[in-house]
Amino acid sequence: xxxxxxxxxVVNVIAGGLVLGFVYAIIALGxxxxxxxxxxxxxxxxxxxxxGAVVGFEVFRVLAPSPLNGYLKLIIALLAAxxxxxxxxxxxxxxxxxxxxxxxxxVPLITAIGVSLILQDVLRIxxxxxxxxxxxxxxxxxxxxxxxxEGSSCEALGNVLRTVGIDLQLKDVIxxxxxxxxxxVLNYLVNRTRLGKAIRAVAQDRVTAGLMGIDANRMIxxxxxxxxxxxxxxxxxxxxxxxxxxxxxxxxxxxxAFTAAVLGGxxxxxxxxxGGLVLGxxxxxxxxxxIFGGLLGIANLEAIDASYxxxxxxxxxxLILIFKPTGxxxxxxxxxx
Amino acid sequence: MKKTALSLxxxxxxxxxxxxxxTTVKIATLSPLSGGQSDLGTQxxxxxxxxxxxxxxxxxxxxxxxQLVAYDDQADPATGTSQARKIASDRSILAVVGTxxxxxxxxxxxxxxxxxxxMVSPANTANQVTDRGLSNMNRIVARDDxxxxxxxxxxRTNLKAKxxxxxxxxxxxxxxxxxxxxxxxxxxxxxxxxxxxxxxxSDFSSIVAKIRLQRPDAIYFGGIYNQVGVFIKQLRxxxxxxxxxGGDGLDSAELATIAGAGASNIYFTTxxxxxxxxxxxxTFAASYQKTFNDAAQGFGAFGYDAAKVVLQGIxxxxxxxxxxxxxxxxxxxxxxxxSFTGLLSGNVSFNSVGDRRAATLYVMNVQxxxxxxxxxxxVRPAKQ
Numbered sequence: 001x002x003x004x005x006x007x008x009x010v011v012n013v014i015a016g017g018l019v020l021g022f023v024y025a026i027i028a029l030g031x032x033x034x035x036x037x038x039x040x041x042x043x044x045x046x047x048x049x050x051x052g053a054v055v056g057f058e059v060f061r062v063l064a065p066s067p068l069n070g071y072l073k074l075i076i077a078l079l080a081a082x083x084x085x086x087x088x089x090x091x092x093x094x095x096x097x098x099x100x101x102x103x104x105x106x107v108p109l110i111t112a113i114g115v116s117l118i119l120q121d122v123l124r125i126x127x128x129x130x131x132x133x134x135x136x137x138x139x140x141x142x143x144x145x146x147x148x149x150e151g152s153s154c155e156a157l158g159n160v161l162r163t164v165g166i167d168l169q170l171k172d173v174i175x176x177x178x179x180x181x182x183x184x185v186l187n188y189l190v191n192r193t194r195l196g197k198a199i200r201a202v203a204q205d206r207v208t209a210g211l212m213g214i215d216a217n218r219m220i221x222x223x224x225x226x227x228x229x230x231x232x233x234x235x236x237x238x239x240x241x242x243x244x245x246x247x248x249x250x251x252x253x254x255x256x257a258f259t260a261a262v263l264g265g266x267x268x269x270x271x272x273x274x275g276g277l278v279l280g281x282x283x284x285x286x287x288x289x290x291i292f293g294g295l296l297g298i299a300n301l302e303a304i305d306a307s308y309x310x311x312x313x314x315x316x317x318x319l320i321l322i323f324k325p326t327g328x329x330x331x332x333x334x335x336x337x
Numbered sequence: 338m339k340k341t342a343l344s345l346x347x348x349x350x351x352x353x354x355x356x357x358x359x360t361t362v363k364i365a366t367l368s369p370l371s372g373g374q375s376d377l378g379t380q381x382x383x384x385x386x387x388x389x390x391x392x393x394x395x396x397x398x399x400x401x402x403x404q405l406v407a408y409d410d411q412a413d414p415a416t417g418t419s420q421a422r423k424i425a426s427d428r429s430i431l432a433v434v435g436t437x438x439x440x441x442x443x444x445x446x447x448x449x450x451x452x453x454x455x456m457v458s459p460a461n462t463a464n465q466v467t468d469r470g471l472s473n474m475n476r477i478v479a480r481d482d483x484x485x486x487x488x489x490x491x492x493r494t495n496l497k498a499k500x501x502x503x504x505x506x507x508x509x510x511x512x513x514x515x516x517x518x519x520x521x522x523x524x525x526x527x528x529x530x531x532x533x534x535x536x537x538x539s540d541f542s543s544i545v546a547k548i549r550l551q552r553p554d555a556i557y558f559g560g561i562y563n564q565v566g567v568f569i570k571q572l573r574x575x576x577x578x579x580x581x582x583g584g585d586g587l588d589s590a591e592l593a594t595i596a597g598a599g600a601s602n603i604y605f606t607t608x609x610x611x612x613x614x615x616x617x618x619x620t621f622a623a624s625y626q627k628t629f630n631d632a633a634q635g636f637g638a639f640g641y642d643a644a645k646v647v648l649q650g651i652x653x654x655x656x657x658x659x660x661x662x663x664x665x666x667x668x669x670x671x672x673x674x675x676s677f678t679g680l681l682s683g684n685v686s687f688n689s690v691g692d693r694r695a696a697t698l699y700v701m702n703v704q705x706x707x708x709x710x711x712x713x714x715x716v717r718p719a720k721q
Contacts, residue, residue, distance in 0.1 A: 009550045016542035134563055136595050144574055144598065169574055242539040243570050244563070244595050252538065287543025290533070291550065305533035306544050307507065 008165030013284045019172045021280025022179040026234035027257035028272035030227040036267040037203045037223045043112040046254025047119035048089050048228050052081035052235025053245040054123060057135040070140025081232035089228025090221050124247035136244050143171045175237045182233055199223055263317050265330020274328055279313050286312035359402045360662045364647050365424050367435030367445060370409035377636050378437050381459055382407045383629050384640025385434045392648045399660050410441050417441035421448035431668045432647045434640060439463030446474040455669040457646050459639035462608055467690045473669050475691035477643055478608035479698050483716040484584050485517020487698045488606050493525045496580055498554035500528045506560035507534035514559035514584045541568045545575045555579055561586040566595030573599025580604060593706040603703040604711060609635030610699045614710045615681040642680040649677045692718040
């Protein structure tokens with residue numbers, strides 16, 4: 001192993017981690033937004049996200065024979081998933097959380113876990129009726145091909161990128177673009193519109209915002225709608241990247257994205273994104289530690305392989321929370337008297 | 338006491354000795370007939386029924402009325418055990434064809450061993466099934482510990498690989514298999530460049546990156562099709578075309594669906610032969626189709642073979658018993674000691690613990706999403 005082979009390898013691993021991190025980031029936003037207004041961890045968000053993935057699968061399946069442009073199919077899938085997941089999230093809040101708004105903190109938490117389990121089986125039954133369990137995406141031709149591969153107009157750029165180790169598929173690039181667009185829209189929505197202002201007011205102090213004429217219930221519904229729509233987007237991106245989802249796929253990415261939200265500072269939107277990217281990269285780097293152990297001749301490092309990815313991610317979380325309990329970008333609540 | 342009662346009743350039957358007095362002789366099938374694995378379990382039952390139809394006349398000549406009773410174990414150990422107790426209490430059942438799942442076979446055979454009801458399994462691969470040394474438990478398929486070395490030998494001799502990357506899914510099944518493969522590869526002088534477990538179901542990017550760096554000639558993955566399929570898809574998308582080899586966990590049509598365009602250059606070892614690998618299966622397939630209006634599959638053929646072993650065993654025991662219906666104990670001994678011919682998967686005889694002396698493993702190849710037989714490997718249990 002010399003530097004010429006090792007450097008592209010490291011870049012490749014980091015690039016893969018970043019692509020993964022964008023998926024986690026968009027899922028993490030759903031956790032963080034709901035927590036911001038309600039101080040509730042919406043454990044059903046992992047199933048809201050899988051619902052988006054299932055809707056995306058169905059759209060691609062139904063549209064597979066049609067001659068529509070691939071990007072158009074993707075846009076239809078994204079919009080459908082946003083709509084279904086967003087409305088589902090609003091519905092969950094109305095039925096399961098709103099009646100418990102003033103109950104002790106633990107009650108909505110347990111309810112959220114219950115909703116999550118119910119949704120898993122509902123999804124399984126819906127697809128099971130059609131004799132399906134593992135849902136495999138039928139993507140438009142070319143999505144799985146290389147980004148700027150052979151014969152494309154930007155082949156030269158692709159070759160340069162591949163030399164340094166950035167070997168992306170078209171769908172990875174689409175994923176990053178869609179994620180960035182979603183972030184930009186969300187950022188505009190929260191910071192530049194009246195709706196965003198109202199949501200932030202409710203997050204800060206629900207009672208006072210109510211006295212100022214803001215309908216807190218409507219704002220909370222809006223938050224769930226936006227968070228759910230983001231869950232729908234991330235579901236389609238997840239299905240597109242990994243190819244197969246089933247009713248129980250939400251658990252793992254859900255836990256990691258929740259971790260990302262805590263790592264970045266729960267309640268903070270840029271924090272969720274940063275946390276997702278950091279976790280994605282860290283996971284991948286831990287997954288290849290044994291290669292460096294082999295090169296440096298350190299036996300202990302050689303034992304650290306892909307099976308330690310998860311543990312490593314959580315270890316990083318614990319370490320950061322020890323030194324900065326509010327997370328990377330979280331703000332500490334100083335009560336002014 | 339019970340035995341004397343039985344021989345007394347037999348003596349009375351003899352004393353009465355009328356040619357028209359038919360004794361009813363039953364064999365049972367124990368396999369999942371409901372739930373997710375019911376299609377496999379039904380194949381086993383139907384295969385056994387085809388064998389029974391062939392032998393009915395022979396039994397008739399000896400004054401025995403042959404019947405099949407199908408029991409449903411729902412692929413669940415507890416259900417299987419309670420069904421086994423029901424089988425034990427029906428004195429006219431002499432032997433059992435079953436089960437599909439090793440996890441069901443282990444407690445069921447334990448429940449039947451005291452009443453000396455022989456079992457012949459068409460599908461159980463776990464070492465534990467025969468390693469307990471029960472007198473009534475036999476199987477006509479290869480053991481799990483044969484699969485690892487067979488996979489490794491296939492990689493070494495057929496794929497001519499010098500460098501292999503070994504993965505597993507961190508379950509007892511996958512880890513055990515990968516360990517056996519690694520041992521056999523190293524013994525054969527093949528370099529194992531990587532060996533790790535992963536519980537990941539969707540993201541294999543770090544493993545794929547490492548495989549691209551190491552450039553192995555082949556990859557072995559001890560795991561189940563739903564995880565391995567996703568892995569293969571990502572591996573192929575990253576441009577790695579090296580063959581991927583696995584065990585019978587990959588034996589599912591879903592594997593090709595999940596791997597999509599990447600479903601090429603995949604091999605797996607399995608104990609259930611595709612029908613086209615069994616030269617004698619044509620007639621069987623035709624009569625199966627005629628009887629059940631459904632196409633026979635591998636487990637149907639093995640259900641047929643297991644039933645044939647049972648029926649030939651009963652006939653041998655009957656002959657030794659003066660052409661009278663034998664006792665359960667006589668049948669158990671005749672099955673363990675006999676040698677059986679005319680089966681779809683070759684001749685069968687068992688070693689002292691009930692493993693088939695010469696079983697076959699089949700290596701299947703997936704190319705462009707199509708499954709075909711690549712080669713078949715004779716395997717022998719360590720005990721002969």
